[in-house]
Amino acid sequence: MINIIVIGGGASGLMASIQAARNGAQVTILEHNERVGKKILATGNGRCNLTNVYQEASCYRGSSPEYAWEIIKKFPMPETIRFFSELGIYTKNRNGWMYPYSDQASSVLEVLEMEARHLKVKIKTLEEAVDIIKQGNRYQVVTKTWKYDCDRVVISCGSSASNVEGSSDSGYTLAKRLGHSLVEPMPALAALKGKENYFAKWAGTRMDGIVKLEIEGCIFKEERGEILFTDYGISGIAVFQISRYAVRAVGEGCHVNCHLDLMPDFSKEDLINLLKKRLSDCPYKTIQEMMVGLVPKKMIAVLAPAKISLEDVAENMKDWVISVKDAYSMKQAQICSGGVLTEELTMDLESKLHPGIYFSGEVIDVDGPCGGYNLQWAWSSGAVAGISAANGSQI
DSSP states (O other): OOEEEEEOOSHHHHHHHHHHHHTTOEEEEEESSSSSOHHHHHGGGGTOOOEESOOOGGGOBSSOHHHHHHHHHHSOHHHHHHHHHHHTOOEEEETTEEEETTOOHHHHHHHHHHHHHHTTOEEEESOOEEEEEEETTEEEEEESSOEEEESEEEEOOOOSOSSSTTOOOHHHHHHHHTTOOEEEEEEESOOEEESOSOGGGTTTEEEEEEEEEEETTEEEEEEEEEEEEOSSEEESHHHHHHHHHHHHHHHTTOOEEEEEESOTTSOHHHHHHHHHHHHHHSTTSOHHHHTBTTBOHHHHHHHSOSSOOHHHHHHHHHOEEEEEEEESOTTTOSEEEEEEOGGGBOTTSBBSSSTTEEEOGGGBSOBOOTTTHHHHHHHHHHHHHHHHHHHTSOO
């Protein structure tokens, strides 16, 4: 019987373990936290956005998005839904975003743990892998307390992104020790820090709007959705969706701005007319008083300071510019971009440098936007790595 060690008991590691065990392997999970699946519990604000019904290659990012898509196609979204349905998860569809009907991420983790234990997967917690040693045709995984001999290894350690206690970059360390190249891990699905000094004035407010990402003078991408205004810059889902590009561009030394359109349903001309009408309806009001009821009160001092014209107010509301400094922090990011170069992996997620070692999940240079795509990558890559490890890369 093939003996497989899976390093990391997150979403991808649990999937890899279950699929490997279903294919006849004896599997042991080494998890450095006190329990498996801690990040799963935090996904989707505790509701676990399992996947998304809208799937295409452009949903996945990294140095080789086409590679990611080929892996996704081996264990696609319908297969993911079927897998969880058979484990007992009935799903609900919220505009394409798929959740467990219970709206509890704990349900997802519980059924994965139940299936793993049913398949006799051994789960060793508080075991942090520090090295992988080649021994003939086999491997030895070294932890701080033990040495585990095995035939194959699946590295599914995730990243240090997330404020979940115990998040770690140990997978990157192991990959580098094995000689693998990394695209530098950086925060993604993250809030952005600006260079300006007025942010305390608007902290805590929210508005719907469009965020346009400008890199070196060119608009690269835009997203519409909720924008959260913070004491360091901006956050919210619209910001998260463009953040990986902003952060990587800043890291490359590019000049990066975010343009905020806070009245996206109005042209600038229509907005000026609206502001004029509001003043004419209540001629006793100042421009600042006229803004009450149109935008959150904290925003008025920023968008409409003293002695400003209506035209300039409209300009501020349609194109407020923030100079991007960086992501707020790695710990506050939901995921990382970057990781192990896909060029160094086979189409079965096996290392080209060390046959018998496989990678899955966030440790690989693949990421996606909000909406279940990062979990779909975890499920797909975990399934492919687990089946391939059990069968000798024959998927």
